[in-house]
Ligand SMILES: *[C@@H]1O[C@H](CO)[C@@H](O)[C@H](O)[C@H]1NC(C)=O
């Protein structure tokens with residue numbers, strides 16, 4: 001504590017801002033400067049025709065709607081609001097015709113969900129500072145459509161949102177606006193590595209937060225890089241500490257981009273192996289970073305769709321370095337912490353071989 005105080009004074013003397021939330025980003029995370037991130041953002045009416053909604057149904061058939069005709073989704077033969085519905089938000093530079101949304105759509109379609117993909121490529125394929133800001137009006141306009149669909153039978157208690165990276169923040173704008181307009185909560189948000197750049201410095205009212213839905217699950221895999229360290233859900237999983245992921249190739253580290261995208265294959269594996277990703281409860285993000293949450297009688301939760309929604313907190317999850325990644329109950333043993341197992345020349349507690 002005293003040391004930290006000295007450090008702060010020292011850092012202050014260097015006229016660098018001392019961040020009291022140091023444990024949430026070392027030092028302030030990747031791309032901590034974000035020109036214009038607090039400026040207002042809106043989408044002109046003339047551009048709303050570029051906000052698309054892609055419905056995927058049986059046999060992976062798809063039908064595309066735009067903002068102006070999206071209320072017709074209610075009568076699409078692929079849709080049946082008695083079933084659960086998932087709304088997928090794409091990431092930065094992404095498209096609904098790229099593999100990531102295809103993966104989400106196919107997994108949920110196979111589980112009998114109505115699948116609606118938000119195609120905001122027009123607004124997510126501009127420079128990043130602008131894209132991050134444009135997700136606010138995108139979220140608002142998507143919420144307007146969900147409110148229309150609610151009048152036609154969409155049940156928010158059976159509606160879930162999922163998004164990766166920038167999409168992990170877009171889902172929060174959708175859910176928050178829906179909450180304000182409909183007076184009801186979306187039941188669940190699953191945010192995979194919600195984007196950190198341009199969001200780290202925003203308040204909890206301006207980015208993903210546990211208040212956005214009945215239940216918010218966040219999976220972190222690159223918290224100081226493209227992701228974000230802050231706890232943003234009811235349950236936050238810090239996979240292998242959340243900073244970097246173990247490399248599949250022993251000699252080549254899994255740095256930021258690799259660690260950020262790893263969340264996708266982890267999620268896919270968790271869908272196929274529902275109760276295998278057993279995680280340990282931690283007291284702080286720092287404890288999760290340090291893989292210091294091992295206890296004799298640990299509190300555990302499972303990452304993925306089978307997560308216990310009543311067991312809130314910060315969780316450390318250890319994985320193996322290759323698909324399907326899960327360790328089952330072995331993940332609760334310290335000797336299975338990935339950094340210990342990275343190489344047998346590393347005795348373990350002094351040098352980290354990777355990252
Ligand atoms: C909506 O969700 C938030 C966060 O989970 C919760 O605090 C709030 O009570 C919920 N509101 C309703 C109407 O259920």
Ligand SMILES: *[C@@H]1O[C@H](CO)[C@@H](O)[C@H](O)[C@H]1NC(C)=O
Nearest residue numbers: 334335346347348349350351
């Ligand atoms: C490193 O680990 C070994 C074996 O677990 C232990 O004996 C040793 O005290 C540890 N060293 C430090 C510096 O923690």
